[in-house]
Amino acid sequence: MLDVASLKVRYGAIEAVRGLDLSVGKGEIVALLGANGAGKSSTLAAISGLAHWSGEIVFDGQSLQGHSPEAITRAGIGLVPEGRRIFAGLTVSENLLLGGAVHAPPVELRRRAARMQERFPILAERRHQKAGLMSGGEQQMLAIARALMAEPRLLLMDEPSLGLAPQVVEAVFDLIASLRDEGITILLVEQNVPMSLDIADHALVLAQGQISVRGTTKEVAESQAVQGAYLGH
Numbered sequence: 001m002l003d004v005a006s007l008k009v010r011y012g013a014i015e016a017v018r019g020l021d022l023s024v025g026k027g028e029i030v031a032l033l034g035a036n037g038a039g040k041s042s043t044l045a046a047i048s049g050l051a052h053w054s055g056e057i058v059f060d061g062q063s064l065q066g067h068s069p070e071a072i073t074r075a076g077i078g079l080v081p082e083g084r085r086i087f088a089g090l091t092v093s094e095n096l097l098l099g100g101a102v103h104a105p106p107v108e109l110r111r112r113a114a115r116m117q118e119r120f121p122i123l124a125e126r127r128h129q130k131a132g133l134m135s136g137g138e139q140q141m142l143a144i145a146r147a148l149m150a151e152p153r154l155l156l157m158d159e160p161s162l163g164l165a166p167q168v169v170e171a172v173f174d175l176i177a178s179l180r181d182e183g184i185t186i187l188l189v190e191q192n193v194p195m196s197l198d199i200a201d202h203a204l205v206l207a208q209g210q211i212s213v214r215g216t217t218k219e220v221a222e223s224q225a226v227q228g229a230y231l232g233h
């Protein structure tokens, strides 16, 4: 579904991504792991059209070179950004409606927002409240629901479990598994390595802008790099 080849992202003199290849097959969860500053968010920013890049990004057989973020959303790629980036001063409903705004007419948007509120009861309860007043876990659910408003076929998730209590982390991973079961393909950036390896089909470890380890989750879990650096063995 997604094929990325020789991807490079640079910010002035900083080369954040230095020739990255990755593929995500339809229906898969692929985990993209790596230390702080490895280039994970930059990779997702490139795929979403939010960063300048060179190389190849092909989605469903179509190159994304030169596509605007809006066109990429319409093509079926959604982003749950790092740090959630909800609009704190807007209500929960307004946040949801904005998530599908480039994609569907108002009547359809309201229908989708109603479905999201059925799926996430906390969002229904808080729909008239400012989104910034919700807890971190609730805001994460809103960020995911907002991305789902555009009905993506491929969802890019940037550290959705970061900073959340263990119980909430479990809820986020359960949700990721159910999205996959509903047919959404997922590229998951995470620092929770054990839970990501548990849920994903394939995994890649990014180090200084390049892939250092790749394979099935079992292969990556057994690799020395991951054993030493992330699983604490």
Ligand SMILES: Nc1ncnc2c1ncn2[C@@H]1O[C@H](COP(=O)(O)OP(=O)(O)OP(=O)(O)O)[C@@H](O)[C@H]1O
Residues within 6 Å of the ligand: 011, 014, 015, 016, 034, 035, 036, 037, 038, 039, 040, 041, 042, 043, 082
């Ligand atoms: N807008 C920017 N301008 C300049 N440099 C940037 C910008 N965004 C990221 N970088 C740099 O690019 C490199 C990769 O950053 P990136 O955010 O992609 O890493 P990451 O793997 O997502 O890290 P983290 O785990 O901390 O989120 C880092 O050296 C970072 O400082």
Ligand SMILES: [Mg+2]
Residues within 6 Å of the ligand: 040, 041, 042, 082, 158
């Ligand atoms: Mg990041």
